[in-house]
Amino acid sequence: MRIILTAACALLLGLTSLVNLFAAEPMGETVHCPTCGQVMPANFHFCSNCGTSLDNVPRDAAPSTASTTTSVTRNEHGMVSHTTTTTEKSFRLSDLFRNSEGGHGSALSDQPAPLQLKGFPERPKPIVEIGLSPFLGSGPIAPGYVLPTGAVWQPDFIVFGTARMALQTFDDGTHQITEWANRLDLYGNLYLTPTERILIGFRPLDRNGLAYSGYRFQPQDGPQNALNAYVTTLFFQGDFGELFPKLDPNDTKSIDYQFAIGRQPLSFEGGIMVDEDVIDAIGVTRTSLFALGASALRTTAVFGWNELNRNDNLRDSSAKLFGLFSSADYANATIDLDLAFVTADGYTGGDGAYIGIGDTQRIGLLNSTTRVNASFALDRDTPAVSTGVLLFQQFSTKLPDSEDFVYLDGFWGIANYSSAARGGDRGGPLGQTGILFAAQGLGSYGAPLGNRANDAVGLALGYQRFLGSKDRQLVFELGGRVSTRDNPRFFNQPDSFAAAARYQMKLSQHLVLIFDTFIGFPEDLGTAYGARSELLIKF
Numbered sequence: 001m002r003i004i005l006t007a008a009c010a011l012l013l014g015l016t017s018l019v020n021l022f023a024a025e026p027m028g029e030t031v032h033c034p035t036c037g038q039v040m041p042a043n044f045h046f047c048s049n050c051g052t053s054l055d056n057v058p059r060d061a062a063p064s065t066a067s068t069t070t071s072v073t074r075n076e077h078g079m080v081s082h083t084t085t086t087t088e089k090s091f092r093l094s095d096l097f098r099n100s101e102g103g104h105g106s107a108l109s110d111q112p113a114p115l116q117l118k119g120f121p122e123r124p125k126p127i128v129e130i131g132l133s134p135f136l137g138s139g140p141i142a143p144g145y146v147l148p149t150g151a152v153w154q155p156d157f158i159v160f161g162t163a164r165m166a167l168q169t170f171d172d173g174t175h176q177i178t179e180w181a182n183r184l185d186l187y188g189n190l191y192l193t194p195t196e197r198i199l200i201g202f203r204p205l206d207r208n209g210l211a212y213s214g215y216r217f218q219p220q221d222g223p224q225n226a227l228n229a230y231v232t233t234l235f236f237q238g239d240f241g242e243l244f245p246k247l248d249p250n251d252t253k254s255i256d257y258q259f260a261i262g263r264q265p266l267s268f269e270g271g272i273m274v275d276e277d278v279i280d281a282i283g284v285t286r287t288s289l290f291a292l293g294a295s296a297l298r299t300t301a302v303f304g305w306n307e308l309n310r311n312d313n314l315r316d317s318s319a320k321l322f323g324l325f326s327s328a329d330y331a332n333a334t335i336d337l338d339l340a341f342v343t344a345d346g347y348t349g350g351d352g353a354y355i356g357i358g359d360t361q362r363i364g365l366l367n368s369t370t371r372v373n374a375s376f377a378l379d380r381d382t383p384a385v386s387t388g389v390l391l392f393q394q395f396s397t398k399l400p401d402s403e404d405f406v407y408l409d410g411f412w413g414i415a416n417y418s419s420a421a422r423g424g425d426r427g428g429p430l431g432q433t434g435i436l437f438a439a440q441g442l443g444s445y446g447a448p449l450g451n452r453a454n455d456a457v458g459l460a461l462g463y464q465r466f467l468g469s470k471d472r473q474l475v476f477e478l479g480g481r482v483s484t485r486d487n488p489r490f491f492n493q494p495d496s497f498a499a500a501a502r503y504q505m506k507l508s509q510h511l512v513l514i515f516d517t518f519i520g521f522p523e524d525l526g527t528a529y530g531a532r533s534e535l536l537i538k539f
Helices: 002-022 093-097
Strands: 030-032 039-041 068-074 080-086 128-131 156-171 176-191 197-202 214-218 222-224 231-239 257-268 274-289 296-306 320-329 333-343 352-363 366-377 388-398 405-415 456-467 469-483 496-506 511-522 528-538
Touching: 274 320
Parallel strands: none
Antiparallel strands: 030 039, 068 080, 128 156, 156 176, 156 528, 176 197, 176 214, 197 231, 214 222, 231 257, 257 274, 274 296, 296 320, 320 333, 333 352, 352 366, 366 388, 388 405, 405 456, 456 469, 469 496, 496 511, 511 528
């Protein structure tokens, strides 16, 4: 079993490079940018590299293996589109790896479209709303107040949040937990402008994801009380250029630096490096940079000094986070490069260094995300910080002539990869692999296949089926994991195969009903199983 799954994961991780080979085919009629020489699809109005208009530039000849007819039509939204009809065209498996014929433009149409409200839901009015500009409302803009800096503030205050209630049972093959668990995420948002706000948040029904209010039926019968008034989120977010517009009235000095300071949730590398950890931190972001050949480059510098949870999901009062997180957009991909350093007392785990590289792109009909993350314990390996590498790959696609969705995800954990920071209820770094690996963040219902990546490989194959409309969906998933060495040093999880299903349905604009179930077969243990029902309320 271990050899088979290891080989399957290695095949998935190697498929990324092969897919890029299959993706190389002519893009159809093209045009050369007269400014930078970039080759672009002929239906692009502007060069994605330098922004030069391509409307009056002669088109190159397009290679073709089938007769085509091109027509210009106006769709129901009033948008002009170019339609190409190709004879004897049918779906082929190879189409998953190839760009669609003729490419597709990224430029916006020059033709205005009226506001489309047919089938659009009503405005979701918050439970508390104070101010002159309704949330997602329409109508005249309030005049606001002009500050001495030149900024115009239009204060509005709303209260919103999410309530979750679940009845669930979980058996990992060794012991069973049955409970009724509750969680409430409550926020107050004071909008000063569209770019400046103060956000305060509470989680009054649980304590850092370690205890939840409700009732425990098994193994110990009795009520669970985790009520608290702890402030879990409190930060100010703004844009320096918008706060002090008089310093740059003509918008020529590039002083638009976004920043946030206070207790705020952070996530990077898709939750692999940092995952929903609420940290006292300051972050400064610079967007709209043009460097390294990117059409857009964003970079964020972060310093976190308090409330940091380490890889073992435990808070370390001595830990401090330094990070530089960047993302660059290219014509065919988005590249992430993230660096972090955590310093902490030796008795709590010591210092650690972290690096992550991500590549997200569309290859024909395939969505692909590849991530390589590494961690380095600079003092000694502990559950809080250890040395290792995690290779992670996701493929997904929408089925032809359908809204249904198929995905195939895999990972390979080499040695003992550890995250720089993880929220108390986030478990390990494998949550994005699938529902068999994801922590629920509510009560003691665990991940059926575990979500630690220490010396292990794993796969998840899933199918999302929409039942008549997007208001009801069913997800089936098969997955497995095996250890690549006997008795990993930390977070040893058994070899196992499992199957899971999830049904979700919208009850109203604010209510969602969720059912989960799984069955698993961990090696040398009893059969694992679980079932849960959850009512999700958004307000």
